[in-house]
Amino acid sequence: MSLAALDDITDAIEATKRFLTPVDRVRWFRLAVVMFFVGGAGLSAPGAPTAGFGGDTDPADPAPGAPGGPDITPEITPELVVLILGIAALGLAAFLLYSVVGATMEFAFVAALRDEEVRLRRSVARYWRRGLRLFGFRLAVWVIGIAAAAAILLGTGAVLGGWPPTVWSDGTILTVVVLAIPVLGLGVLILGTLLGFTTVFVVPVMLAEDRGVLSAWRRFWGTLTAEPLEFLAYLVLSFLLGIGVSIAVGFLLVLLLIALAVPFLIVGAPIGVALVAAGSGTAVGGLILVLVLLYGLLVLVGALLIQVPFQTFLRYYALFVLGDVEPDFDVIPDARAAVRTDGGDGGDDHGGPAGVAAGDDGRDRPGDGDADSNGGETGADDWNVDREGRDGDDDQW
Structure with missing residues (x-):
């Protein structure tokens, strides 16, 4: 018997092409905003190079704080403590806000893949309560996971070397460190799978049946245990597809870095040389700073746009x-019907399927508005929105 996890790869490709073509700049940039919170930019910060490589044999100046050197030890004042705590609080607040918005x-x-339209402002207003619940679930999973790993490692150390850890011998410390490798590796694998399934499977169940996270997990669990082979195949194939996507994104990102660097060098280098010749060192520094910031911004936007088709495909x-596997959880009936009827080529100009109405499959589509007990929202979400005039509809943001 053929597995859906094998057959659906082609359907997901066709649905992605149908959703993203012909290219609509507004849609792509809105999806790029979503990618900033959901898919990321695919960037990593390189490590800072170390200094100290030189052939100078002259005696070095005394290091700061060393005998004979300047004493630059900062004085711990109440103002400094308040400043440090304020910066830490702002950083934590920014991280929490980013995480909540990301969950939303x-x-x-x-919803964008379901409705075949991207409406950011409307979606945030509608789903922020569910985003809070999803964020709370993610946070609880990480806290429990870290606590469990710490308990295993500290418990092992306590059995071998006693308590507190300050009395552990070198052998006990080495044992705990070696044990930490498989414990943390297994923990990351379990947590990654749990949170990944929550994102790609439980979130749609929450939308399809208007449930909370735990209720949706209980509902999905029956399907997961009834068709374990399907989801095991999905897990393996999605891992392999993720590797392929990472390679493709990395290659395109390198091309983007080079393509953007060329015009910056062509424009910036002559201006910099002219400013140096004029003796304006401050202007050169300012120019470099502006060009670096502009280059970084363009790279970020470009990286997010690169992510759009790949992340859309993976989510589809x-x-x-x-x-x-479970038709009751189908949140993309239009895309499914379109790609399996005409290969995704027969849609209208706005991505809608040709001749496929929302209710043609005979199933009721539940709304996803929050009930009164969940924050006062009532009514059902529209499963098939009016897609006409999307470019000029400010409410879509």
């Missing part, structure tokens, strides 16, 4: 598998 954007992403793939 998971619902916005699925998960939604196709989920809907094939």
Whole structure:
């Protein structure tokens, strides 16, 4: 018997092409905003190079704080403590806000694929409560996971070397360090799978049946245990597809870095030389700073746009598998019907399927508005929105 996880790869590709072509700049840039919170930019910060390589044999000046050197030890004052705590609080607040918005954007992403339209402002207003619940679930999973790993490692150390850890011998410390490798590796694998399934499978269940995170997990668990081979195949294939996507994104990102660097060098280098010749060192520094910031911004936007088709494909793939395994959880009936009827080529100008109405499959589509007990929202979400005039509809943001 053929597995949906195998067959749905082609369908996901066709659905992605149907959703993203012909290219609509507004849609792509809105999806790029979603990618900033959901898919990331695919960037990593390189390590800072170390200094100290030189052939100078002259005696070095005394290091700061060393005998004979300047004493630059900062004085711990109440003002300094307040400043440090304030910076830490702002950083924590920014991280929490980003995480909550990111959780909310998971619902916005699925809703965009479902409705075949991207409405950011409307989605945030509609799904922020669910985003809070998803964020709380993610946070609880990480806290429990870290606590469990710490308990295993500290418990092992306590059995071997006693308590507190300051009395552990070198052998006990080495044993705990060696044990930490498989414990942390297994923990990351379990947590990654749990949170990944929550994102790609449980979030759609929350939308399809208007449930909370735990209720949706209980509902999905029956499907997961009834068709374990399907989801095991999905897990393996999505891992392999993720590797392929990472390679493709990395290659395109390198091309982007080079393509953007060329015009910056062509324009910036002559101006910099002219400013140096004029003796304006401050202007050169300012120019370099502006060019670096502008280059970084363009790279970030370009990287997010690169992510759009790949992340859309991966999410479509998960939604196709989920809907094939359990039709009650199908949140993309239009895309499914379109790609399986005409290969995705017969849609209208706005991405809608040709001749496929929302209710043609005979199934009721539940709304996803929060009930009164969940924050006062009532009514059902529209499963098939009016897609006309999307470029000029400011409310879509």
